[in-house]
Amino acid sequence: MTQSLVGGLQPPYYTAVFTSIRPDDPEGYAETAAKLNALVEDIPGFLGHEAARTPGGIGITVAYFRDLDGLTAWQHHPDHMAAKRYGREHWYESYRVHIGKVERTYGFDREDRENHEDRQGRQNPEMPHDRDVVDDRD
């Protein structure tokens, strides 16, 4: 399980948002997911991914790519396509893929605030913090 958020992303970059509904633990799913998670690391321009799933509910995976070429290479990777084809037959009730270009990002890290001067620069020097981006407009 991914336990930390992807950081250090500088727009523009591309996201593939994959949302799905499937049973909780379908046979073969975990092994295939682990294999794909390793394979995607080799795609040029892959910047990271995050995954979440509510038991009994919706799953959402977001994969980040530097450019559309890398994202498309992953969408067309033979093992990825085979896994999705298998998933359509065996795992998924439904899914959606949304391919987007990100022009703006901001965020928050508790550590930054608690130890601001020490950590902010090292963690993610250019990502705007949400206080700066949103709260200043109150």
Add this chain to the structure above:
Amino acid sequence: MTQSLVGGLQPPYYTAVFTSIRPDDPEGYAETAAKLNALVEDIPGFLGHEAARTPGGIGITVAYFRDLDGLTAWQHHPDHMAAKRYGREHWYESYRVHIGKVERTYGFDREDRENHEDRQGRQNPEMPHDRDVVDDRD
């Protein structure tokens, strides 16, 4: 909990992807989330949202908007901003917001395949199905 995926989206549209790490059930979170989920429905151009969270892990929410004005209106909604401010103080270890423009979407619904002629047109007449978009390129 949202139990079905948002459907019928026609590009271009905009997404706010919110990824976060927080404790499993922080005090006041569920009530605030329910209130915000109701409020966002009134934002012009709001097209729906999906949420997922792995217990003990990452949470991801994707909100869909017809245009950037609607998305920005939601980002700047006073109750939304107040909730995020409170969340930074009390709930979140970290979060990221990625604002993107979606130019391409496709998906799959099991019902479509099992009852193709009956359902495809009614469910989502223009969203390409993944077999059409990806598998044809094998």
